[in-house]
Amino acid sequence: AVTVYGKINNFGYLVSAISNDVDREFGEFKGGASYLGEVSYDFKDCLGADKAVWVLDYMHVESNSRSDVFTTVANAAATYVDFKKGPYGVVGQVGYADGSDTHGDFYQVMVMPTYDITKKLQAVFRYQYGHGDESNSIATINRQDSTVGKFTGDEYNAAYLGLNYFIYGNKARLMAGTEYFDLSGGTGAKADNSGWTTMVGFRIFW
Numbered sequence: 001a002v003t004v005y006g007k008i009n010n011f012g013y014l015v016s017a018i019s020n021d022v023d024r025e026f027g028e029f030k031g032g033a034s035y036l037g038e039v040s041y042d043f044k045d046c047l048g049a050d051k052a053v054w055v056l057d058y059m060h061v062e063s064n065s066r067s068d069v070f071t072t073v074a075n076a077a078a079t080y081v082d083f084k085k086g087p088y089g090v091v092g093q094v095g096y097a098d099g100s101d102t103h104g105d106f107y108q109v110m111v112m113p114t115y116d117i118t119k120k121l122q123a124v125f126r127y128q129y130g131h132g133d134e135s136n137s138i139a140t141i142n143r144q145d146s147t148v149g150k151f152t153g154d155e156y157n158a159a160y161l162g163l164n165y166f167i168y169g170n171k172a173r174l175m176a177g178t179e180y181f182d183l184s185g186g187t188g189a190k191a192d193n194s195g196w197t198t199m200v201g202f203r204i205f206w
Contacts, residue, residue, distance in 0.1 A: 087116035104134025130156035154185035
């Protein structure tokens with residue numbers, strides 16, 4: 001991959017090209033590529049907040065018979081606002097993706113309020129809603145939802161409640177929570193699903 005990023009006053013930017021030949025140490029681009037673009041604006045000083053940033057992301061995925069990347073999305077865009085003042089915080093996001101091949105388009109809304117119980121411990125709630133224009137627009141992700149195999153549908157609702165314990169700020173934290181999800185509107189044997197998923201994890205970032 002090649003990535004260029006930087007900041008001009010309150011504006012930030014990022015541009016990246018990523019090879020889809022992931023089975024090579026330094027992947028060639030003969031299997032297609034994924035392109036990422038991002039612009040952001042920091043407006044915390046305007047609101048007197050601890051954090052207030054607006055971000056717009058765009059992704060384009062091109063693939064061919066030599067590509068090692070499997071995706072149901074050709075283009076995707078999302079914009080979100082991340083706000084925090086004192087112990088209160090909230091992230092709100094809307095997104096859109098156009099499905100590749102026979103997969104339909106997809107629209108998504110997410111809101112995630114947080115509350116700092118202490119300097120180290122944080123409570124998190126997240127609600128997600130997704131809507132697609134085809135019965136296979138939305139698919140469950142095995143590593144995130146308690147499903148055996150992939151289920152598809154056109155409407156998705158999910159609510160998550162959990163705790164974060166910050167060992168070293170956002171760079172190292174413990175996470176634990178429970179989520180309920182409901183997927184509906186699909187067709188066939190692997191259509192529609194709902195259930196509870198409990199997750200415990202450690203996140204590290206640098």
